[in-house]
Amino acid sequence: MSRSGRSDVRPAIGRRRLLALAGTGVLAALAGCSGLLSDSEPTIDADALAEVVAEDAPSAPETIPVDIEPAFVDEQRSTAAATLDGVPAPFDREAIPNGVIRERLNDSYEAATEALETIDEGETPYGRLGRANRARVAAREVRAGWRAIEEDLTQADLREEVPAIENGIDEVAARWSYVGDDPVRAVVVHAEIEDELRAARNWIAPDRGRPADGNALGVADLAEELERARTSVAVASYLFERFRGSLDTTTGQRGRFRTAREELTGRVREAMSGLPPQDVDEPTALVDRDVDETAGVRALASLGSEARYRAKDVTAPENRREGPSLANDVVGATDALVYVRGFESLRERIEGGDDVAVESVEDVAALRSAAVSAVERARDATRAALLVDAMLPWYADDIRWTDDRFRRESGSVTVDSVAYDAIDYVVAAETCRALPPACADAAAALRES
Structure with a gap:
């Protein structure tokens, strides 16, 4: 939680x-x-x-009282690994002459690879899921920063992804309700779902105050926020479906x-x-x-x-x-x-x-x-x-x-x-x-x- x-x-x-x-x-x-x-x-x-x-x-x-399947953790792991695939990191001076940008993207790459390598060290399925999602976020950050340099990816390009994320949030919120058969277990699970949905909305909020920064770091920052929103939507949806499916009765x-x-x-x-x-x-x-x-x-x-x-x-x-x-x-x-x-x-x-x-x-x-x-x-x-x-x-x-x-x-x-x-x-x-x-x-x- x-x-x-x-x-x-x-x-x-x-x-x-x-x-x-x-x-x-x-x-x-x-x-x-x-x-x-x-x-x-x-x-x-x-x-x-x-x-x-x-x-x-x-x-x-x-911990969270929901049975988190290894396959769901592996799905996040695979997404992170696929995102890193083809990124020629760690970057050297020739790849990225700007020292500030190079250091930042190398730090993100290191964070992503470390998270990937340590997923299975999490003590609980919930802990392993958290590590896998951190790997996803860091991987998306470094890839977007590199694409800004190599392919002229812009913040405007990334913002085109926002409506799809908003639709995902709305779909989960429409399905979700305060159900449960034990109120203590229910309050723990629903508090986490509330947190994830709120976080997803906050990450894509237009008033976050991010300047229209066209450099690679501005693009990387926005990509990180959008990926955080995506992972929150995915977790909220998964937790609710697994929780609801585990109930003997779905009492409000x-x-x-x-x-x-x-x-x-x-x-x-x-x-x-x-x-x-x-x-x-x-x-x-x-x-x-x-x-x-x-x-x-x-x-x-x-x-x-x-x-x-x-x-x-x-x-x-x-x-x-x-x-x-x-x-x-x-x-x-x-x-x-x-x-x-x-x-x-x-x-x-x-x-x-x-x-x-x-x-x-x-x-x-x-x-x-x-x-x-x-x-x-x-x-x-x-x-x-x-x-x-x-x-x-x-x-x-x-x-x-x-x-x-x-x-x-x-x-x-x-x-x-x-x-x-x-x-x-x-x-x-x-x-x-x-x-x-x-x-x-x-x-x-x-x-x-």
Whole structure:
């Protein structure tokens, strides 16, 4: 299941932590970490950090409760391979004299070939499908860029493809309906179909603001967007047909989704009064106790900021997505409640006397271990398991991103810098602990509506 804002490449400082830490002085302190260390500034050896993250984080692969056939994945694989066929990449200076264009198209070619080569490494059929579609998109991008150079392909030529894509979107939307025999399974599948149809429309929207750039990169960019739209249409259509074909009864779920959305949104609205503002100036003021600005306190600010952000998104009518969104509204409210629970749990923990401080590599190891355990317990959840499995990657990936940052360190690293990065271990632990009960509540709202 996708989530807006998630991507395969995460920036070193995420939006939620910038919001949580703005005004705290932490960012200013971190900005100076790359300079010479003060003799009195405590540090942690980077090799010791590397030992802490030597073992891979537990996987939380992307899943969807639809039987995805290997043949459908192979179809996307074949499309990508055929698109690359005949493209004389990687390109040299003679083929493409312009260094900027050459580098960009070679990067796209490398992305396409790597995705093709690693399709079968996906842990689930859904993961393998995602890799195959990424290969399709990158292959189309590089081929279009090369055709712009060799055959004078233009953006105007590509735009002639838009009506056919629009017709494909409309055809899928006309067939699709909120059916299902289990509302929890249905909400997971329909949320993904909503996402795919919305993405397809967005990729071909005329107001995307792309300039009429006639060079090869402008053509490559437009071709990439059109191929993303095509893959979204293909996935939405396939998921719905496979899902509908698997049902014993095709009961309409629209009423359940609507009632559950109102129930869960009401809970989010009630929780907002206990949340901090989106920008937290004094994290230590979030707890009724004298405590230093530890990693735990900073994580509390992060969780509170994210909870507020998501609660506003869920409860504000003007933030409703364009197009059908009932299933995503239910999932979005559940996501907001995960952060609310995580915030409340961590605040209670700190007020109970646990500073959640990082002063040594042993503290880092303990925080990581707690996050790993939380992921493993969430994977074993039995109530609302389909919804838990679909959402778990959103929170569990924080461990992997943090591990990667620690693996890149060298020499001596300031304790404050390490503590700052360790915030995400705390956030991952709290959100993964909160996920199963939040999903159980969502499942109850769906089944009782």
